[in-house]
Amino acid sequence: MTHGKTETLLPDPAGIARAASLLAEGQLVGLPTETVYGLAGDATSDMACARIFEAKGRPRFNPLIVHLPGVEAVERIARMNAAALALASAFWPGPLTLVLPLREGHGLSPLVTAGLDTVAIRLPAHPVMRAVLATFGGPVAAPSANPSGRISPSTAGHVLAGLDGRIAAVLDGGACEVGLESTILAPAETGTRLLREGGLPREAIEALTGPLILDTTPGKVQAPGQLSSHYAPRTPVVLGSALDDPGTIRLGFGPGPADLTLSEGGDLVEAAANLFSALHKADDLATARKAHAIHVAPIPDHGLGRAINDRLARAAAPR
Structure with missing residues (x-):
């Protein structure tokens, strides 16, 4: 409609x-x-x-x-x-x-x-x-x-x-x-x-x-957000990779070189608030630069980091 x-x-x-x-x-x-x-x-x-x-x-x-x-x-x-x-x-x-x-x-x-x-x-x-x-x-x-x-x-x-x-x-x-x-x-x-x-x-x-x-990935979907491939940009997302590939968009966390960052200070609350906005920006930048992937820096797997990593894993899942 x-x-x-x-x-x-x-x-x-x-x-x-x-x-x-x-x-x-x-x-x-x-x-x-x-x-x-x-x-x-x-x-x-x-x-x-x-x-x-x-x-x-x-x-x-x-x-x-x-x-x-x-x-x-x-x-x-x-x-x-x-x-x-x-x-x-x-x-x-x-x-x-x-x-x-x-x-x-x-x-x-x-x-x-x-x-x-x-x-x-x-x-x-x-x-x-x-x-x-x-x-x-x-x-x-x-x-x-x-x-x-x-x-x-x-x-x-x-x-x-x-x-x-x-x-x-x-x-x-x-x-x-x-x-x-x-x-x-x-x-x-x-x-x-x-x-x-x-x-x-x-x-x-x-x-x-x-x-x-x-029970986050059951055999039968019991709640929203449990599909294995979800939250995905148009550009493939690669997790935990080196951020020095010139053909990629580098999405960082904490200090260090990056095209965009979830939180320069390594703050998980800030990173959570910025996650989807940063993925939107990274996807647009990848399209503009004809980049073949979005590389994402590792995120600590505690507190809100668990939810961030869950979304990133689903964004990176095969489609």
């Missing part, structure tokens, strides 16, 4: 009201969150959800995350056990998604859950997204606002670069503060499974839950 030129909305009361009105009409709107921009549609509308898959070119077996304003709204569509409630109390609103059992009469489109008996839910912290949710008054499905498998968007410009003309509007809330998608957990009384590394570091979660059960 095409819309001509996608409308750009300001993060003011008029822009928020316009975004909510478009959602109520079954249209799609790129919305800012603290993680990445989401491609938002009415989660109760089959047509709106189908438009999300169409606009992104997303596989139908890949479930969508539902965004809600508060725990009371969550409990109307899903069952929360003690472990889920503890996680919600500690980390919501924020960059955490919980995969929870659906309630009878949940009202969501079956396209949201991809045929599963669970639903992925998040309470975003971004004030603009929260204002749209409050104005719209219903559950919003919002995967990352980019063509499926490509680099996730951390600015409104990134959304337009991938989806201009394919969605009704994008609400420009500035650059995303976290810059990585949410961490996804499946909480149970017998233990909590980690389904996707993300913007909430594992260490912070395990301080509450104890050791997590790692």
Whole structure:
């Protein structure tokens, strides 16, 4: 479906009201969150959800995350056990998604859950997204606002670069503060499974839950972001290689020569916030220079570094 030129909305009361009105009409709107921009549609509308898959070119077996304003709204569509409630109390609103059992009469489109008996839910912290949710008054499905498998968007410009003309509007809330998608957990009384590394570091979660059960690449996709090839630029990504090949774009971390850097000071929080923006810039630079690859410097595999390495590994996976 095409819309001509996608409308750009300001993060003011008029822009928020316009975004909510478009959602109520079954249209799609790129919305800012603290993680990445989401491609938002009415989660109760089959047509709106189908438009999300169409606009992104997303596989139908890949479930969508539902965004809600508060725990009371969550409990109307899903069952929360003690472990889920503890996680919600500690980390919501924020960059955490919980995969929870659906309630009878949940009202969501079956396209949201991809045929599963669970639903992925998040309470975003971004004030603009929260204002749209409050104005719209219903559950919003919002995967990352980019063509499926490509680099996730951390600015409104990134959304337009991938989806201009394919969605009704994008609400420009500035650059995303976290810059990585949410961490996804499946909480149970017998233990909590980690389904996707993300913007909430594992260490912070395990301080509450104890050791997590790692289940990030299961045989069957149970949550968004588990496809082996994902977050990919047009230019091949090579990890851990020497950064002295003149035919490549060098993406650095910490001090040292590089065309672009995730964090010159070696700060993982800064690197996470810059990751997708840096990949977009590296891809454009590679095209301009006719470079054959993007070489990425090693990233420490702790804290947010785990999520950064997860995204980079999926970006570098064979397509």
